[in-house]
Amino acid sequence: MSLKTIALAAAAAAVTLVSLPAAAQFAKSEDAIKYRQGSLFVIGQHFGRIGAMVNGKAPFDAKVAQENADLVASLAALPWTAFGPGTDKGAAHKAKPEAWTEQAKFNEHADKFKAEAVKLAAAAKTGNLDNLKAAFGPAASSCKACHDAYRSR
Amino acid sequence: MSLKTIALAAAAAAVTLVSLPAAAQFAKSEDAIKYRQGSLFVIGQHFGRIGAMVNGKAPFDAKVAQENADLVASLAALPWTAFGPGTDKGAAHKAKPEAWTEQAKFNEHADKFKAEAVKLAAAAKTGNLDNLKAAFGPAASSCKACHDAYRSR
Numbered sequence: 001m002s003l004k005t006i007a008l009a010a011a012a013a014a015v016t017l018v019s020l021p022a023a024a025q026f027a028k029s030e031d032a033i034k035y036r037q038g039s040l041f042v043i044g045q046h047f048g049r050i051g052a053m054v055n056g057k058a059p060f061d062a063k064v065a066q067e068n069a070d071l072v073a074s075l076a077a078l079p080w081t082a083f084g085p086g087t088d089k090g091a092a093h094k095a096k097p098e099a100w101t102e103q104a105k106f107n108e109h110a111d112k113f114k115a116e117a118v119k120l121a122a123a124a125k126t127g128n129l130d131n132l133k134a135a136f137g138p139a140a141s142s143c144k145a146c147h148d149a150y151r152s153r
Numbered sequence: 154m155s156l157k158t159i160a161l162a163a164a165a166a167a168v169t170l171v172s173l174p175a176a177a178q179f180a181k182s183e184d185a186i187k188y189r190q191g192s193l194f195v196i197g198q199h200f201g202r203i204g205a206m207v208n209g210k211a212p213f214d215a216k217v218a219q220e221n222a223d224l225v226a227s228l229a230a231l232p233w234t235a236f237g238p239g240t241d242k243g244a245a246h247k248a249k250p251e252a253w254t255e256q257a258k259f260n261e262h263a264d265k266f267k268a269e270a271v272k273l274a275a276a277a278k279t280g281n282l283d284n285l286k287a288a289f290g291p292a293a294s295s296c297k298a299c300h301d302a303y304r305s306r
Contacts, residue, residue, distance in 0.1 A: 025202065035198055038191025042231065045188055049178065074227050078195065 025081060029090025036082035037093065039075055046071045047143070050120070053129070054136045062127040069117075069124035069132075076117035080110040099150045109146035116142045178234060182243025189235035190246065192228055199224045200296070203273070206282070207289045215280040222270075222277035222285075229270035233263040252303045262299035269295045 026032040046068040052058035053065055088100050099106045116139035123135035179185040199221040205211035206218055241253050252259045269292035276288035 026198070031198065034191075034194050038187075038194045041187050041191045042195070045179070045184065071227070071231075074224070078224075 026084075026087070029087045032082040032084065032087040033091040033093050036079040036087075036095075039078040039082075043072055043075045043079070044143075046075075047139070050124070050132065050136060051140065054133050060129045060132075062124075062129075065132055066121070066124040066127070069121040073117045073121040076114045080107065094152045096150050096152055106146075106150060109142070109149065113139070113142040113146065179237075179240070182240045185235040185237060185240040186244040186246050189232040189240075189248075192231040192235075196225055196228045196232070197296075199228075200292070203277070203285065203289060204293065207286050213282045213285075215277075215282075218285055219274070219277040219280070222274040226270045226274040229267045233260065247305045249303050249305055259299075259303060262295070262302065266292070266295040266299065 026035065049058070049068045050065055050072070053060045083095070083099055083106070085100070088095065088097060116135070120132075120135040120139045123131040126132075179188065202211070202221045203218055203225070206213045236248070236252055236259070238253070241248065241250060269288070273285075273288045273292045276284040279285075
């Protein structure tokens with residue numbers, strides 16, 4: 001698959017991403033915390049199913065890979081809307097204070113993941129395991145970079 | 154909008170639904186519980202944003218309504234994959250034992266909600282508030298019916 005093909009596929013996938021405003025959309029801080037924890041957990045599960053195929057721990061099934069990657073791409077925009085002002089308190093969570101004090105840098109991480117998720121979905125759409133493997137690594141790295149910087153152990 | 158138009162739009166929306174197998178996809182029961190709680194919570198938040206517009210508590214914005222309805226329709230298939238055998242234990246949750254002992258009936262509720270979510274997304278796509286209102290009621294009823302039957306207070 002050429003780079004141009006990948007770029008076109010990624011652009012096609014990108015238009016399906018939602019443009020939900022990041023403004024306060026939660027009745028209370030606890031809701032925002034549950035929302036981001038819930039959406040990140042669901043993303044992690046679907047991302048992990050692709051990872052299992054990429055790492056040879058599950059048989060490669062192009063259709064299943066694409067469904068999971070499409071879900072990850074659809075969900076990738078959600079969690080960040082729930083890190084608004086004041087949502088650092090209200091319930092137990094593992095996000096470090098820097099997620100709020102370094103908001104621009106935090107958002108760069110979020111944008112990086114969203115972009116990688118689009119590329120992953122485009123790679124999955126090709127039905128080729130090598131393409132999926134090539135896109136999975138950078139996507140996983142974008143998860144890890146943000147977790148290392150902004151998630152307490 | 155004619156019933157035929159609604160039916161066609163619903164059919165178009167339906168093809169975007171994922172066909173994830175309901176088989177055991179979780180490493181442990183606790184993961185399934187977190188997954189279904191997380192996905193249901195995210196669905197509830199987006200469904201609630203549509204409800205606010207339908208009930209006049211938020212200004213109607215056709216684009217926002219459609220984004221939220223599309224998300225609900227995309228997510229509507231997820232929670233039920235996490236009610237597999239053995240997932241009635243493993244972490245605190247509110248699902249009643251009947252969700253496992255009356256599986257066929259429980260699945261009917263899930264299917265009803267999925268169908269209503271598709272109709273809601275189709276209605277939102279028309280950009281017409283009256284269509285949205287007409288589809289919201291039955292969708293909300295499908296949530297309530299299942300909660301009344303299978304969720305502890």
